[in-house]
Structures are given as C-alpha cells and as structure tokens.
Amino acid sequence: MLKMMLQLIAGRVSSLVARRATLALTTSSARMASHAPDPEVTEAVDMSRPMYWDRLDTPLPDKLYKDELSAAEKSLKEKEKGPWSQLTNEEKIALYRLSFHQTYAEMNQPKSEWKTVVGGIFFFVGFTALVVWWQRVYVYPPRPRTFDDEWQAKQLQRMLDMRINPIEGFSSKWDYEKGQWK
Amino acid sequence: MRNIAPVYHCGAMFRAVFRLSATGARSLARSRACYTAPLASRCYSHGKVESDEEFDARWVTYFSKPDIDAWELKKGMNTLIGYDLVPEAKILDSALRACRRLNDLASAIRILEAVKDKAGPHKDIYPYLIQELKPTLSELGISTPEELGIDKL
Numbered sequence: 223m224l225k226m227m228l229q230l231i232a233g234r235v236s237s238l239v240a241r242r243a244t245l246a247l248t249t250s251s252a253r254m255a256s257h258a259p260d261p262e263v264t265e266a267v268d269m270s271r272p273m274y275w276d277r278l279d280t281p282l283p284d285k286l287y288k289d290e291l292s293a294a295e296k297s298l299k300e301k302e303k304g305p306w307s308q309l310t311n312e313e314k315i316a317l318y319r320l321s322f323h324q325t326y327a328e329m330n331q332p333k334s335e336w337k338t339v340v341g342g343i344f345f346f347v348g349f350t351a352l353v354v355w356w357q358r359v360y361v362y363p364p365r366p367r368t369f370d371d372e373w374q375a376k377q378l379q380r381m382l383d384m385r386i387n388p389i390e391g392f393s394s395k396w397d398y399e400k401g402q403w404k
Numbered sequence: 405m406r407n408i409a410p411v412y413h414c415g416a417m418f419r420a421v422f423r424l425s426a427t428g429a430r431s432l433a434r435s436r437a438c439y440t441a442p443l444a445s446r447c448y449s450h451g452k453v454e455s456d457e458e459f460d461a462r463w464v465t466y467f468s469k470p471d472i473d474a475w476e477l478k479k480g481m482n483t484l485i486g487y488d489l490v491p492e493a494k495i496l497d498s499a500l501r502a503c504r505r506l507n508d509l510a511s512a513i514r515i516l517e518a519v520k521d522k523a524g525p526h527k528d529i530y531p532y533l534i535q536e537l538k539p540t541l542s543e544l545g546i547s548t549p550e551e552l553g554i555d556k557l
Contacts, residue, residue: 318514
C-alpha cells in the first residue's frame with residue numbers, strides 16, 4: 223500500500239515535470255501502478271475510483287484485476303454462468319487470473335527486499351561516518367590544552383590540594399600520608 | 405467441534421478462537437487485557453455479548469441473501485477475514501453459494517485461499533474445513549486451490 227502511494231507520488235511528480243496532460247485513467251496503467259515500479263511509464267492513478275490490490279487481509283478487492291476482456295475471455299465468462307463442474311482446470315485458473323493478479327502463495331512468497339533495506343542502512347551510516355570524519359579534520363577547532371596529560375596531572379594535584387569532596391568523594395579516596403590512592 | 409473460549413479486550417470485540425478439541429493441549433496464548441470469567445464479569449460496561457452461535461447465524465444469514473450483489477459479497481468477505489477468527493464451515497458454505505449465485509468462481513477459490521491463510525500456523529484447520537465443505541464443493545463444482553495447483557508458486 224505504502225509502495226503504491228510512493229509510486230503514485232512519483233507518478234504525479236514525473237507528470238508535473240514532463241508537463242504532459244494526464245491521460246484518462248486506463249485499467250492497464252492502474253495495473254502497472256500496482257504491478258512493477260517503472261517511473262517512466264507510471265501515470266497518475268485516479269484514486270477516487272475503485273482500485274485493485276493484492277492483500278492477504280482483503281481477499282476480494284474493490285475491482286477485478288482485468289477489466290477489458292477479449293472475446294475469448296468474455297465467452298469464458300459466459301460459460302461461468304453455467305455449471306462449474308463443466309469447466310476444465312485450465313479454464314478455472316484462467317477465470318481466477320482474470321479476477322486476481324497474485325495468488326495467496328505468490329503474495330506470501332519470501333522477498334529479498336530486506337537485504338536492500340539493510341544494505342541501504344549500512345550504506346548511509348557509512349556515509350555519515352565519512353561526514354563525521356571530515357568534520358573532525360576540517361571543522362573542529364584545535365584540541366584544548368586542558369586535555370594534555372601534563373595539564374591533567376596538574377589539575378588532579380590541584381583538586382587533591384583543594385580537598386575536593388574529602389568525605390565521601392574524590393579526596394576521600396586519596397591517602398594523604400602515603401601520597402597514593404587508597 | 406468448536407471450543408468456546410471467549411477472549412475479550414476492553415472496548416473491542418475479539419471473538420472466540422477456533423480450536424480443535426481433538427488436539428487437546430494446543431491452544432493459542434492470547435494476551436488478555438482483563439480477567440475473563442465464563443459468564444458474569446465483562447470488561448465493557450454495557451452491551452450484550454454475542455455468542456458464537458449468534459455470530460455464525462448472523463453471517464450465514466448475510467451470505468444467504470438470495471439477491472446478494474457483488475459488492476455485498478466483497479464487503480462481507482473482507483470484513484469476515486478482518487476478524488480474529490477462522491470462519492466456521494457453515495459461514496463459508498453460505499458464502500460459496502453466494503458466489504455461485506453471482507456466477508463468480510474466482511471469488512469462491514479466493515475465499516478458500518483466504519481461509520487457509522487465515523488459519524496461519526494452525527495447519528489442521530484448513531483440511532478440516534475442506535473436509536466439511538466437500539459436499540458443497542462437489543455440488544457446486546468448485547475446485548480447491550490445491551486441485552488447481554495455485555497453492556504452489
């Protein structure tokens with residue numbers, strides 16, 4: 223559903239860019255919109271009309287998959303009005319495919335889309351790491367001298383001399399007689 | 405064969421889970437928002453609770469409408485599949501007959517597929533339903549998805 227929305231938005235954008243008049247919705251373009259993403263071909267789909275989609279929780283979508291039937295298909299539809307036991311298996315499958323695009327088995331089949339998603343995540347995280355590294359080199363100011371080891375040592379000595387937190391905290395951990403940490 | 409194990413969520417109507425009593429210990433663990441007693445206490449303050457039989461009867465009646473139209477069939481099936489249960493055989497029987505009245509074999513096969521998918525990990529529900537529906541399927545000439553080979557890719 224979300225995928226179809228994105229395709230439709232892409233379709234609208236592409237039609238705006240191309241500045242071509244939106245053609246009257248044909249069933250084949252509606253089918254293409256729900257079939258495979260093809261940005262050059264997808265036209266804006268009229269979402270105010272009943273649409274077809276394959277969903278596990280919607281067994282019977284708002285409209286049939288194929289609207290325009292050939293003569294052979296129309297005669298098959300006529301035959302469908304009679305006893306169904308007279309239909310061959312191929313005819314039954316053909317009738318199914320007229321009304322529906324994917325079977326439940328096809329809807330349920332595992333896809334590799336997650337690999338693309340995870341790969342994309344890693345790619346963009348990696349790109350971000352490059353950006354961060356560049357910032358570290360070209361944007362950050364010089365390292366403050368207060369981080370130098372010598373400064374830190376003097377700072378620590380000063381804290382001890384000031385008796386910072388002598389009861390429970392910092393200086394309480396220092397043994398002033400022996401001149402070492404407790 | 406249907407065990408009545410009502411599970412109710414406050415404010416919403418979850419329905420009984422379809423269980424095969426023959427398989428005894430197997431049951432779905434459901435998170436219960438409120439303590440369920442067999443009859444007395446309910447979570448919502450008002451509103452009559454519909455029994456399983458009433459639910460089934462209502463849906464059988466819905467699909468039994470002689471002049472049911474395609475939209476009503478679609479709406480009914482989509483709503484029914486939306487519920488947290490696998491429909492009873494008699495509801496499906498009524499729905500398949502509605503498909504026959506509408507001369508819609510494709511929808512009949514689709515309904516069988518949907519029901520199989522609805523059973524999820526409970527692989528024994530669908531064969532049971534097919535067994536129950538066998539007379540209707542032969543009478544109407546509906547092939548199961550397995551017979552047509554569309555249950556495989």
